[in-house]
Every structure is written in C-alpha cells, then in structure tokens.
Amino acid sequence: MATEQPRAFQSVWTRPRAGREQPALSREQIVAEALRLLDEEGIDALSMRKLGGRLGAGATSLYRHVANKDELIELAVDEIYGEIEVSASPDPANWRTDMTRCAHSLRATILRHPWLASVLGELGMSYLGTNWMRVSEAMLNLLTTARFPAAEADRALSTLVAYVTGMATSEAAWLNVLARSGQDEQTAVERLWPAAEEAAQDHPLLRESYSDQRGTDPRAAREEGFQYGLDRVLDGLETRLK
Amino acid sequence: MATEQPRAFQSVWTRPRAGREQPALSREQIVAEALRLLDEEGIDALSMRKLGGRLGAGATSLYRHVANKDELIELAVDEIYGEIEVSASPDPANWRTDMTRCAHSLRATILRHPWLASVLGELGMSYLGTNWMRVSEAMLNLLTTARFPAAEADRALSTLVAYVTGMATSEAAWLNVLARSGQDEQTAVERLWPAAEEAAQDHPLLRESYSDQRGTDPRAAREEGFQYGLDRVLDGLETRLK
DNA sequence: GCCAGCTGCGCACACCGTACGCTGGGCGCT
DNA sequence: AGCGCCCAGCGTACGGTGTGCGCAGCTGGC
Numbered sequence A, B: 001m002a003t004e005q006p007r008a009f010q011s012v013w014t015r016p017r018a019g020r021e022q023p024a025l026s027r028e029q030i031v032a033e034a035l036r037l038l039d040e041e042g043i044d045a046l047s048m049r050k051l052g053g054r055l056g057a058g059a060t061s062l063y064r065h066v067a068n069k070d071e072l073i074e075l076a077v078d079e080i081y082g083e084i085e086v087s088a089s090p091d092p093a094n095w096r097t098d099m100t101r102c103a104h105s106l107r108a109t110i111l112r113h114p115w116l117a118s119v120l121g122e123l124g125m126s127y128l129g130t131n132w133m134r135v136s137e138a139m140l141n142l143l144t145t146a147r148f149p150a151a152e153a154d155r156a157l158s159t160l161v162a163y164v165t166g167m168a169t170s171e172a173a174w175l176n177v178l179a180r181s182g183q184d185e186q187t188a189v190e191r192l193w194p195a196a197e198e199a200a201q202d203h204p205l206l207r208e209s210y211s212d213q214r215g216t217d218p219r220a221a222r223e224e225g226f227q228y229g230l231d232r233v234l235d236g237l238e239t240r241l242k
Numbered sequence C: 001g002c003c004a005g006c007t008g009c010g011c012a013c014a015c016c017g018t019a020c021g022c023t024g025g026g027c028g029c030t
Numbered sequence D: 001a002g003c004g005c006c007c008a009g010c011g012t013a014c015g016g017t018g019t020g021c022g023c024a025g026c027t028g029g030c
Helices: A027-041 A048-054 A059-064 A069-081 A092-112 A115-123 A130-145 A150-181 A185-199 A204-213 A218-238 B027-041 B048-054 B059-064 B069-081 B092-112 B115-123 B130-145 B150-181 B185-199 B204-213 B218-238
Strands: none
Touching (some): A027 A048, A069 A115, A092 A130, A092 A150, A092 A218, A130 A150, A130 B204, A150 A185, A150 A218, A150 B204, A185 A218, A204 B130, A218 B218, B069 B130, B092 B130, B092 B150, B092 B218, B115 B150, B130 B150
C-alpha cells in the first residue's frame, strides 16, 4: 500500500489498517462469494475482478487460492451439489418414491441456481467432485438395495441423471432468459405467443400442442411435465427389476 | 483479398478491386464459416474477429448481417439441427425403431459437434428455430400415429429429448475435454484412473462400478449405455400406449 | 449524371483472464 | 532478541474480447 497516488490528505483514517483486518482470504470464502454473485447476477457477471472487489481484494489475489477461473467454477458447482438430498427409506420396496424425491431434489437444485445450466455442458458433471460422488454413491446404493441387477445399477443411474439434467437444463435456460428480460414467466409466455404461433404455422401438431397449453400456469405445467417424464423413466427401469 | 494495409506504393495491383469480388458477405456464408470454425476449434475459438478474418472481412462487418454473437450462435445451432433425420416407417407399429433411429441421429449430431453442449444450456433449445420445429413436428407425428394419447404426445417427446440431450451433453463435454487435452479416449481414461480410484475411496459401489469398466472400450461402453437408457425410456413410454 | 442507400471498415471503449515481480507482514530458527 | 525466509496480496501490463459509431465508397434507380 506504499504506492502514492496524488491523494491529498493522507491520514490515519484514510490509510489502510496494518495487519490482516479480515481473516485474510480463503478458498472457501472465495467460492462462497462466487456463489452469491452467481446466484444474484448469473454466469456472465462472474469476473475475477468483480469477485475480487466484493471480497475487498484485487483480482489477481484470488489466484493464490484457485488455479484459474474454470477451477473456481468447478468448485462452485460441486459446492452446489452439496445441496442435493438423497435419503433412503428403510424399506427398499420404496425405491421409487426415494428416487422420485431424489430426482426432484436434483432438479430443484439446478433451478435454484440456473447458471448451472450454462456450465454443465462444458464441465460434464465434474464427476470427481466430492459432493457429486456422495450423491452418486447414495443413489447407486438405493438402486442396488432395490435388487437392481448389479451390472445395471450404474446404467440405470446415468439414465435417470441424464433425464433429470436434460429436463432441468432446458428449464433453467428458459429461466435465464426470463431473468435477463426481467419479465414474469406468465407475461413472457404471453409475449412470446405470436412469434411461436407464426413459427409453427406449417406444423399443425405443434400448433395444437401450443394452443392446448395456452392459459395454463406455465410453472405448474413445467412441474407436471417433469413428473410425467420421471414416471416414465422409472416405469422403464422397473421392467428390469426382479 | 481486398483488405488494405498502411500501403506505401499504391498501384493497380495493391488497390482493392472495384465492385464486390466475392458474392459480398451473406448471413448464410457467415453461419457456414462459423460452423466450420466451431467444428475445427471449438466454442472458445469463435470470436467475431477471427470469423471476420476467415471471411476476408473486418470483425464489425458481420454485424450488418447478424445482430450479435448470441444470435449468430443461435443460427449456427439451428443449422446443425438440420442434420437430424426423422424418418417414419410406413407401419406405425414400428414407432419404437423409428424413435430409436431418431434418438441416435440426435445424439450423433450432438457428438459430431461437441461445442453444442457448451451452448445448449444458455439457449434452451432455441425452440423456434425452423429446423428444430421440423424435427419436433416429425417426432410428434410419429408418436401420435403410434396412437399415443393426444394430450400426452408432447410430454412423451420432451421426455425423450431430455434424456437424449442430457446423455449426449455429458458425453460431448467429455469429448471436449479430450479434444483440449489432445489425447486418445482410451489413454485419457487410463490416465484418469488413479485420480478416479482415489476419489472413490470411500464409495465402494462407485469403486466397483469403475473397476468393472476397466479395460473395456470406453467408446463402445458409451454407446451401449446410451442404448440401455433409451430402451428404458421407450419401455416407460410404451406403458402408456393403448 | 446524379443521388440515395447500403455495405464494409477503422477506430475506440470498456472489459476480460491472467503472467509477472514486488512488498511487507508473520513465523520459526538461531 | 534478532534475523531471514515465506508467502499472501497487489499493481501493472499484455493480448485478447464484443460491439457502438461514423465514414467511405460502390450500386442501383431515376
């Protein structure tokens, strides 16, 4: 801090305090603040400078704790995976409801942090993150105790995960669009309507499907659509049981 | 090309030719070149300057034909969707094989252009692109002629699409990692092995699943895994038929 | 022959990720 | 007690990025 600006009246009050006034700067702190920034303003707003600023630090200070921006994001993502709940009920016969709850938890987590959608495709799944491994192991356990053929449990798992992430990703992308436009979901749908109708002009089935959904609560429709697909996937998996 | 340096000796030979020597610059041309660049070097390599350079034009010239980079990407994505084949066999009873072929075509398209994965999450699905609409309509047609309950066909469609994109996205992300590291898939897996094994130390089921896959051809395993999940999803959908 | 309109371009701005080398405080050793 | 090392944090700088703006020159219509 010894560098001198043309600052006029340097005094005890303007001069930075000696010593580390904050508990310094830690990887956990950085990731936590990054998450706050991401949740508030989305993926585009995350820059090393802004993040450093929020922590009362310079941009390049962060590099002492994190190799680069990509690694920071990887850490943030796995931190989020920590929010996913996988609870196994005592009776393995309840595997369907367990899996259902788990799938909803995964979806809800993604929708709570829609910026995830933008990075999942560049990251795969950061398969080796500790929190994700915890989730996979728990779900794998759920499936095997439900007497899923041992060699199949992992494939069943990735089937379900693919469905949930695929669905939630496209929902999250839509939420991102909403957030950027600042509109309410209901009114955004209404505004998109004419464009959609025109685009679907030569496609009778699509047009009918659209007009059937007109007026329904879009959020509820998303939820119901998710549940429908989830039920189908679980139906499909169930055929392999026993 | 016609671009001018700080020229010393202006002459007929250095002076830009009169008239448009190229068919100028069109949106189609721009999108086509963008696709070439994306396929060759991935999403990070796509910059307006580089793209302009490849077309013998300045970066900002592109903005005459495209509103901004995001719109350009949207166009590129829908262009890619044009590669998806949806063929309906004459007999509606074959809906499963039709859907299977279609799902494989979608997956193959994504894997042929792995940069798609990075972008799908920010785009949703660019639902209104003409090519995507063509694909949806065709698949919807396939499902309804297979006697799917009319109100359900669209939900069935999005279930299947969610599964396929979810699966293919995570595969594509892996392919992106591979491409960046320049390694062969087989050797990359082998190199990742120790890290994976250590990360899975406290997770017996994961560890077993890993070691079961050791030595198998990873590419074939991906294909088989995809087919497995696809069969399950179709099983699940089939329960709703009739 | 002239004029309008449009295309492409150069420049500029604000911002990005991050390599590098300095500084100054805290800690452990002598 | 004194010294020296280590290392967190910072300032600066470099080579990029997307894109707004206003100019120049060609082209087609009169």
